[in-house]
Amino acid sequence: MKNRKPPIVKVMSFNIAHGLGMDGITDLERTATVIEDSCATVIGLQEVDRFFGERSQFMDQVEWLGNRLGMYTAYGANLDYAPDREGMPNQQYGNAILSKYPITYSKNHHMTPVKQWYGNDEQRGVLEAVIEIDDMAINVFNAHLSLKDEELKLSVDEILSLTQKSKFPCIVMGDFNAPPFYSPISKMNRHFTDAFLKMKRGDAYTYPAPHSYSSTGVDLKPVTRIDYIFFGPEMEVAQTATISTDISDHLPIVADLVLARNKQALRPKEKTSKAKA
Numbered sequence: 348m349k350n351r352k353p354p355i356v357k358v359m360s361f362n363i364a365h366g367l368g369m370d371g372i373t374d375l376e377r378t379a380t381v382i383e384d385s386c387a388t389v390i391g392l393q394e395v396d397r398f399f400g401e402r403s404q405f406m407d408q409v410e411w412l413g414n415r416l417g418m419y420t421a422y423g424a425n426l427d428y429a430p431d432r433e434g435m436p437n438q439q440y441g442n443a444i445l446s447k448y449p450i451t452y453s454k455n456h457h458m459t460p461v462k463q464w465y466g467n468d469e470q471r472g473v474l475e476a477v478i479e480i481d482d483m484a485i486n487v488f489n490a491h492l493s494l495k496d497e498e499l500k501l502s503v504d505e506i507l508s509l510t511q512k513s514k515f516p517c518i519v520m521g522d523f524n525a526p527p528f529y530s531p532i533s534k535m536n537r538h539f540t541d542a543f544l545k546m547k548r549g550d551a552y553t554y555p556a557p558h559s560y561s562s563t564g565v566d567l568k569p570v571t572r573i574d575y576i577f578f579g580p581e582m583e584v585a586q587t588a589t590i591s592t593d594i595s596d597h598l599p600i601v602a603d604l605v606l607a608r609n610k611q612a613l614r615p616k617e618k619t620s621k622a623k624a
Contacts, residue, residue, distance in 0.1 A: 353606050354480055355585060359387035360520040360574050361599035362491070365396045365403045365440075369558035369593040375408060377594040379415045385590060385601055388447040389478060390418075391489030393522045397422065397439040398430070407436075409443045418445040423455025423474035425491070442474040442489045442521070451484070452477040458505055461498035471498070473506055477515065483606060486513040490521035499524065503531040507538055516581035516606065522597065526571050539577035542584045542602040551589045553598045569598060576602045583607075 359382065366375040382390055392412075396403040413420035424439035431438075444450065458471040473490040488509065492502045510517045519539060525532050527541070527549060536544070543551050552569035574597055578584065585603040592598065 351481075354483075356389055356480065356485070356604050356606060357385070357387045357601060358518060358520065358576055358604055359385055359390040359599055359601045360393075360489070360522070360576055361390065362393040362522040362574065362595060362597035364394050364595040364597070365399070365408065367402070367595065369556055369596060373403060374594070375403075375406070375411060376415075379412055381590060381592055381594060381599060382412075382445070383416060385599065387601055389485075389487060389518070390445040391474075391487065391520045392443040392445065393489070393491040395422070395441060395443040397424065397441075398436040399426075399438045399440050412443070412445060416445060418447055419450045420445055421450050421453035421474060421476045423453075423472050423489075425455075425457065425470045425472040441472060442491055444474055444476045444487060444489050446476070446478050446487075449479045450476050451479050456505070456509060458492065458498070458502040461493075461495060461501060463495050463497065469493075471502060473502075473509070473521075475509065480606065484515045485606065486510070486515040486517045488517065488519045488521075490519065490523065492521070492523050492525070494524045496529075499529070499531050500534075503534055507534070510538070510579075517579045518582075518604065519577040520575060522574050524573050526573060532575070535575070535577055539579060540582075540584070542576040542578060542587050542604070543572070543600070545584050546587045548587055551587070551600070553589060553600060555596050556593050556598055557591065558593050574598070574600050576600060576604075578602075578604055581607050 366373045409422045421444045423441045425441040428438040453476040456473045553574040583605045587602045590599045
């Protein structure tokens with residue numbers, strides 16, 4: 348029997364800003380269309396609302412996107428507030444993972460906050476998921492990290508601790524709120540491969556999304572890269588791309604990752620549970 352070709356997974360990371368475009372309009376259908384057109388099969392989304400408020404029409408954006416795209420979903424709430432009215436769901440804001448393949452396990456990890464006199468004190472988090480691809484499994488970590496230097500450094504250490512415990516090949520992606528020359532990103536590169544650097548596209552800027560100030564006629568373009576897709580040694584990258592759009596303040600990024608079949612194992616069935624949230 349011939350060996351099957353190793354599967355290629357198209358991974359996307361996208362800070363969707365709860366569907367708020369650079370034109371000031373919130374429209375989740377535009378978000379879904381960009382994801383759909385990308386043909387990504389594993390997607391990490393940041394800044395996703397669930398019943399959060401009027402800004403997103405109190406929608407469960409995770410369920411809506413999962414149904415719209417026909418994908419499995421997992422969600423991790425980093426902000427979780429009591430509802431304004433009794434009997435309503437909690438108002439939540441956090442990270443989501445969408446997948447064409449079954450999600451067999453998911454867990455949200457809150458990052459340790461560091462109190463400082465500057466910057467906000469928003470709770471940050473990393474959503475973990477185990478995803479089955481044929482007879483294999485991968486561990487996906489989707490992060491939205493702090494703007495504060497000390498907290499960012501601590502969060503990267505905590506992410507690396509999580510990945511070191513994993514039994515499966517790991518993908519780490521998300522909005523790290525830090526450019527490539529920051530020391531926490533350099534530390535990530537000592538343990539994982541940056542898909543865009545590997546493809547010699549380290550200048551593929553993702554923030555802010557291109558937009559115009561109509562009153563001044565000034566066109567703005569992305570000036571820094573703060574969104575990343577990292578992968579472990581069991582994988583290779585075939586291609587990468589940024590997607591030009593103004594439906595969020597970040598540009599989505601995609602990478603085609605080739606999984607080495609002979610280096611992966613599937614968690615025994617009795618240790619997994621189906622997760623579709």
